Amino acid sequence: MKPIIVYASTHHGNTRKIVDAIAKEYGVETVDATGVKEKDLSKYDLIGFASGIYAGKFHPSIRQFAKNNLPVNKKIFFLSTSAMNRDFSASMKEALNGKDPDVLGKYSCFGYNTFGPFKLIGGTSKGHPDEEDIRNALAFYKKISETCSRFQDVI
Ligand SMILES: Cc1cc2nc3c(=O)[nH]c(=O)nc-3n(C[C@H](O)[C@H](O)[C@H](O)COP(=O)(O)O)c2cc1C
Numbered sequence: 001m002k003p004i005i006v007y008a009s010t011h012h013g014n015t016r017k018i019v020d021a022i023a024k025e026y027g028v029e030t031v032d033a034t035g036v037k038e039k040d041l042s043k044y045d046l047i048g049f050a051s052g053i054y055a056g057k058f059h060p061s062i063r064q065f066a067k068n069n070l071p072v073n074k075k076i077f078f079l080s081t082s083a084m085n086r087d088f089s090a091s092m093k094e095a096l097n098g099k100d101p102d103v104l105g106k107y108s109c110f111g112y113n114t115f116g117p118f119k120l121i122g123g124t125s126k127g128h129p130d131e132e133d134i135r136n137a138l139a140f141y142k143k144i145s146e147t148c149s150r151f152q153d154v155i
Contacts, residue, residue: 001045001047001144001145001147001152002029002030002043002044002045002046003016003026003029003044003045003046003047003048003077003079003147003148004030004046004047004052005019005022005028005029005030005033005035005042005045005049005050006029006030006031006033006034006039006047006048006049006050006062006065006066007019007033007048007049007050007051007062007079008032008034008050008051008052008059008061008062008089008150009029009032009036009050009051009052009081010052010054010059010093011111011112011113012111012112012113012114013115014081014112014128015051015052015060015079015080015081015111016049016050017129017134018050018079018081018107018129018133018137019048019050019077019079020059021100021134021137021138022048022105022137022141023039023073023132023136024139026138026141026142026145028048028141030080031060033061033064033065033090034049034059034061034069035057037064037065038068038069038108039065039066039069040071041069041070041071041074042071043154044074045075045148046075046077046104046144046145047070047074047075047076047077048074048076048077048078048079048141049062049066049076049077049078049079050062050063050078050079050080051080051093052077052080052081052082052111053080053081053082053083053084053088053091056088056091057081057088057090057091058078058088058089058091058120061071062095062141063091063092063094063095064095066068066092066095066096066099067095067096067155068086069098070093070095070099070101071099072099072100073097073099073100073101074099074102074103075101075102075148075151076101076103076104077104077105077106077107077138077144078103078105078106078107078108079106079107079108080106080107080108080131081109081110081111081128082106082108082110082116083110083111083113083118083124083125084094085108085109085110085125086108087106087108088089088108089103089106092150093147094113104144104148105140105143105144105147107136107137107141108148109128109129109136109137110125110128110129110133111125111128111129112122112124112125112127112128113125139140
């Protein structure tokens with residue numbers, strides 16, 4: 001099973017913390033969508049899109065990367081860190097139009113936020129992602145990758 005995580009983490013590196021922990025623990029390749037615009041993803045079995053949330057959306061570079069590079073019928077998952085810790089993956093919908101991906105799961109957690117007025121109060125969710133957020137993300141990834149491998153066993 002060949003996995004990759006495409007990420008954008010431009011505010012405090014919050015999302016990158018999660019991505020790096022998964023990459024280290026499970027040997028997953030990563031690519032920073034704010035720098036790399038094109039990549040052949042056809043040989044990857046599992047593709048993660050990881051991003052901080054900016055104005056309610058995954059980073060523009062992630063959306064553009066998915067639009068340009070994601071082949072049809074891939075197994076994918078989402079990771080995000082945000083001030084509100086909600087599921088913002090609907091913001092990927094347009095980028096995934098016509099690609100018919102199989103979404104295996106979504107993980108989100110709080111991320112330290114000092115955007116705009118929040119800076120004046122020292123930010124929100126300071127210290128996040130914390131160790132527990134990272135442990136939960138690792139458990140999430142383990143489950144997703146096992147599901148992906150089981151699909152391959154059947155095929
Ligand atoms: C310009 C900007 C806009 C943001 N908009 C939102 C938002 O709409 N909803 C939310 O929950 N968090 C929002 N946040 C908070 C970030 O999503 C949060 O801090 C996230 O963990 C940043 O991830 P990063 O450090 O990986 O970039 C925003 C932060 C910035 C800098």
